[in-house]
Amino acid sequence: MDIIFYHPTFDAAWWLNALTTALPGARVREWQPGDNEHADYALVWHPPVEMLHGRELKAVFALGAGVDSILSKLKANPEMLPEHIPLFRLEDTGMGQQMQEYAVSQVLHWFRRFDDYQALKQQARWEPLPEYQHDEFTIGILGAGVLGSKVAEALRPWGFPLRCWSRSRKAWPGVESFAGKEELPAFLNNTRVLINLLPNTPETVGIINQTLINQLADNSYLLNLARGVHLNEEDLLSALESGKLKGAMLDVFSREPLPAESPLWAHPRVAMTPHVAAVTRPPEAVDYIAHTIGQLEAGNAVSGQVDRARGY
Numbered sequence: 001m002d003i004i005f006y007h008p009t010f011d012a013a014w015w016l017n018a019l020t021t022a023l024p025g026a027r028v029r030e031w032q033p034g035d036n037e038h039a040d041y042a043l044v045w046h047p048p049v050e051m052l053h054g055r056e057l058k059a060v061f062a063l064g065a066g067v068d069s070i071l072s073k074l075k076a077n078p079e080m081l082p083e084h085i086p087l088f089r090l091e092d093t094g095m096g097q098q099m100q101e102y103a104v105s106q107v108l109h110w111f112r113r114f115d116d117y118q119a120l121k122q123q124a125r126w127e128p129l130p131e132y133q134h135d136e137f138t139i140g141i142l143g144a145g146v147l148g149s150k151v152a153e154a155l156r157p158w159g160f161p162l163r164c165w166s167r168s169r170k171a172w173p174g175v176e177s178f179a180g181k182e183e184l185p186a187f188l189n190n191t192r193v194l195i196n197l198l199p200n201t202p203e204t205v206g207i208i209n210q211t212l213i214n215q216l217a218d219n220s221y222l223l224n225l226a227r228g229v230h231l232n233e234e235d236l237l238s239a240l241e242s243g244k245l246k247g248a249m250l251d252v253f254s255r256e257p258l259p260a261e262s263p264l265w266a267h268p269r270v271a272m273t274p275h276v277a278a279v280t281r282p283p284e285a286v287d288y289i290a291h292t293i294g295q296l297e298a299g300n301a302v303s304g305q306v307d308r309a310r311g312y
């Protein structure tokens with residue numbers, strides 16, 4: 001079996017070695033421009049079109065959870081990956097725990113008013129504030145997939161009312177499920193903390209805009225862990241200005257790296273991280289890919305295949 005690997009920043013030597021160990025007998029090579037030799041599987045992140053173009057692969061694995069960048073490249077170059085070649089993505093492989101850590105720590109930060117206390121500290125003010133109550137801190141998770149479900153699971157023990165929004169209905173203990181566009185207003189009504197874990201698709205681009213934010217509870221909070229294009233950054237700034245939103249924590253941005261002139265950098269009620277909410281954990285990713293290839297070779301059904309028509 002021949003496997004080609006391409007990632008713009010990962011340590012290819014480590015991956016080649018780990019994959020060879022996990023798949024004894026496989027010949028794994030780093031793809032280089034001009035390499036048109038046979039391959040059965042391709043492992044990629046932001047691949048050049050010429051790497052995949054014209055190959056009769058058994059499958060392609062995206063080395064991340066989101067496949068928006070590869071799907072948008074495919075839209076412009078459909079011949080890069082014909083429909084009959086399945087595209088897989090990483091399901092969890094350690095990202096679920098990272099999202100749990102991020103979401104729980106930020107929700108508790110807001111709930112315990114550490115943002116307010118930090119502002120008071122800057123004015124050298126010693127001032128105990130009224131406590132927030134759990135029942136006024138409804139948490140709404142946009143996107144109830146692999147990562148949204150992990151985040152809901154980690155928040156459950158803390159006693160906040162929890163709800164999620166997805167295309168299909170979920171039956172999770174302790175989480176109210178809202179499904180489809182028609183139930184979005186009910187999901188937003190009274191949501192105090194909005195956590196975004198949607199994929200980037202034509203239906204979800206720009207979804208967090210003024211209309212959506214206006215339906216949240218007053219003094220609400222936004223945690224964007226998914227993609228920058230989901231959020232209209234101008235509308236976010238207006239909502240912070242009007243007081244509708246009390247704070248935002250952003251991991252992803254419409255342009256990355258965030259340009260130096262962005263007003264988000266200096267905004268006192270915007271916290272941010274540079275797209276690190278959940279990164280690919282190589283050992284877990286190799287285990288998942290090796291297991292999936294083994295199942296495919298044996299003709300068994302596997303999960304993680306991207307539905308290209310759906311866009312995720």
Ligand SMILES: NC(=O)C1=CN([C@@H]2O[C@H](COP(=O)(O)OP(=O)(O)OC[C@H]3O[C@@H](n4cnc5c(N)ncnc54)[C@H](OP(=O)(O)O)[C@@H]3O)[C@@H](O)[C@H]2O)C=CC1
Nearest residue numbers: 065066143144145146147166167168199203225226277278
């Ligand atoms: N910031 C970071 O570091 C990282 C960000 N991400 C981002 O997180 C995203 C989510 O990942 P993951 O949980 O694995 O993805 P999944 O595909 O498992 O879950 C996507 C969820 O979104 C729902 N959804 C999709 N489209 C719509 C729609 N139009 N209306 C309502 N719900 C919709 C799906 O509904 P249904 O269940 O009905 O299908 C599903 O519940 C990734 O696409 C990626 O962009 C991922 C990793 C790291």
Ligand SMILES: O=C(O)C(=O)CO
Nearest residue numbers: 064065066278279280
């Ligand atoms: O896996 C993804 O989709 C990511 O955004 C990784 O940071």
